[in-house]
Amino acid sequence: MIRLIQSGLMFGNLVHISSPALVERYNRALQHLAGKTTALTDFHIDISGFSPEIGDELGDPLYLNPNGVNRQFILLTPEQKRAPLLNVKFSTSRPILRDFIEANEAQLFALTATDAVAGELVNSVFRLRSPADLFTLRKIEIEADTVGGTLKNADKLAAMIERFKTENDAWFDDVLIAEMIGISKQTGDISRNPVHLSHKAHEQRNFWTAHFGGLYLFPDMQHPAMICAGEKPRDEMPVKYVFDLSERNRIAKFLDYNKLAEPIVRARGMDAAAVLRQKMDFIVIDTAAGAGLNPAGLDRGDMRRLARMHADRLPDEYHGLAELARWAENGGDWPRISADHPAYFYGLRAADTPERDLVNMLLAELAPLDARQLFICHKELFYRHYASWSEAKKSFVADFLAREYQVDKAGARAALFGHEPEMESEDSPPGLDERLIERVGPWGAIRRR
Known part of the structure; x- marks a missing residue:
């Protein structure tokens, strides 16, 4: 570390x-x-x-x-x-x-x-x-x-002042006056400089917790659910649907029904192909590091050569993202990637809703090979994964984040997660049928039970 x-x-x-x-x-x-x-x-x-x-x-x-x-x-x-x-x-x-x-x-x-x-x-x-x-x-x-109780004493002094002003005999109450003088030495003149903190109650509706192995709670949704990073509880929960991370179709359906996520390639103002290629690079690095290679100092051309050399080792996440990147760059046939495909959640980002940060956190956990999104959206999980990586991968990821993310955090977040109006159908690459997407989901049909 x-x-x-x-x-x-x-x-x-x-x-x-x-x-x-x-x-x-x-x-x-x-x-x-x-x-x-x-x-x-x-x-x-x-x-x-x-x-x-x-x-x-x-x-x-x-x-x-x-x-x-x-x-x-x-x-x-x-x-x-x-x-x-x-x-x-x-x-x-x-x-x-x-x-x-x-x-x-x-x-x-x-x-x-x-x-x-x-x-x-x-x-x-x-x-x-x-x-x-x-x-x-x-x-x-x-x-x-x-620690000295300034606010508590200020409230007490305010009550004494009100009593002093309203009670008929307060002017002659030496004990009351002495107490007021003593407290005012701690609080100062609260009539000219009132001391008060606003204590607004905060509603905690949809949230993540580290307890019980990690849980994402969405009780305040049209279709509420709880998603478990660890084992599903055996007890009955106050929400109807409880999933674990292996139930990818059900999680995809949950995100779709509540309109919580959108495909990266449909986001206006976003260089979707570049984002997808960067995700692919992280997967190449993971594969190369697993093969004992040192990826330090590699550029984009080196990455392509490395990918060709280890094509048989690259996981399905890489090949699915490659299909999406080719479509984003050149159009053609719409990639048929279902929620069962390992690349599915890599191609999504949170929609522009109040739950955006929570959904991006969930997507980061569902797409752990994307080290950049994991670091930005779920640091606790990033640090746990980082501790188990090879030295070569640690070095590459740390250098990349320091070079590409730390220097412009706001710009990086805006490029990855910022929201503009979605592309109209006439701006979409050829071969995209918007009605088909609305019917079957962004990468293909979500399997229904």
């Missing part, structure tokens, strides 16, 4: 904490939340305040996420909003934290000038015993305050 870290592909954009004042505030917050402290004087934190160095020191990668359910957080600066979230257990956690920081940025800037803000993403479950429990996680609320 050192190669990824050095290239900024792992632990990138973490916030560096080295100031003694910030370390002291972090320790106070950590003691407040978890009853622990760190002896480190120099570490990095993610958007939630989790530090991989402190996780190693404590021997607990979940020291801010007990049971992996209610994520706790420590904010030392609003700049944490740009950091990633490590050890992700729910796909919704980072967006919720980022929304909270952005909605309260001015207040957090003032609060973190003197203290750390500690809090928790609160839901109704403290421990997951069954996948069915996940369907009860419908609403996530944020509870947060400074």
Whole structure:
């Protein structure tokens, strides 16, 4: 993993904490939340305040996420909003934290000038015993305050001020006045500088979780389903359809019925052939690395020669993508690739819906030889796969991502996943029957049971 870290592909954009004042505030917050402290004087934190160095020191990668359910957080600066979230257990956690920081940025800037803000993403479950429990996680609320209780004291002071202004004898209540003066020393003048954090409740409808081997939950769809990366649960679930990743036809039908995915070759403004050729290159590299070859420094011509040399070794994913690329470049007969074909999900991307990121994450898991999409859409799974690759493949993929993706992340994402209106039929290559596609799916009929 050192190669990824050095290239900024792992632990990138973490916030560096080295100031003694910030370390002291972090320790106070950590003691407040978890009853622990760190002896480190120099570490990095993610958007939630989790530090991989402190996780190693404590021997607990979940020291801010007990049971992996209610994520706790420590904010030392609003700049944490740009950091990633490590050890992700729910796909919704980072967006919720980022929304909270952005909605309260001015207040957090003032609060973190003197203290750390500690809090928790609160839901109704403290421990997951069954996948069915996940369907009860419908609403996530944020509870947060400074370690010194600034917000709590501000609310208390506001109530005292209201009492002082409305009760007839409050002017003569020396105890009340003394308490108000004492609390105001901690909160400041809340009449001129009110201290308040917006705590919007977040609906958690469709999401991914790392629990139970990895689950994609789509309960809030016209045709709801749960898709399991691991074994399917034996218990009855609150949704009618439960699939595992081997049930490719059923997953394809689910995506089709809910209009969640679209074929790459039909996307306007996208160089579909180039994207498909790049996916093929990753498959060639995987094959070459498996044969003991070193693919370092190869260009596109080298890739073609390598593919010819090892044509008998290349998997069906490569040959299916080659058909799609030839069609995208030259037209001709429409490729008949069913959902059973290993290349099917490589040729899809998420449609422009609110579930786009979740669907791209699922597609990345269904097309694991595309290392670039796996890295962009499902980093946790990318790191697991990377650990098992040969050194030659690790080197090629890390160099490619550092060279082609890191330098222009926004451009790469827009090229791969950005959305423009779909091509009209007159703009399509010859041989495309739009009515046939609508009837049988983008690459051919989805087998019906």
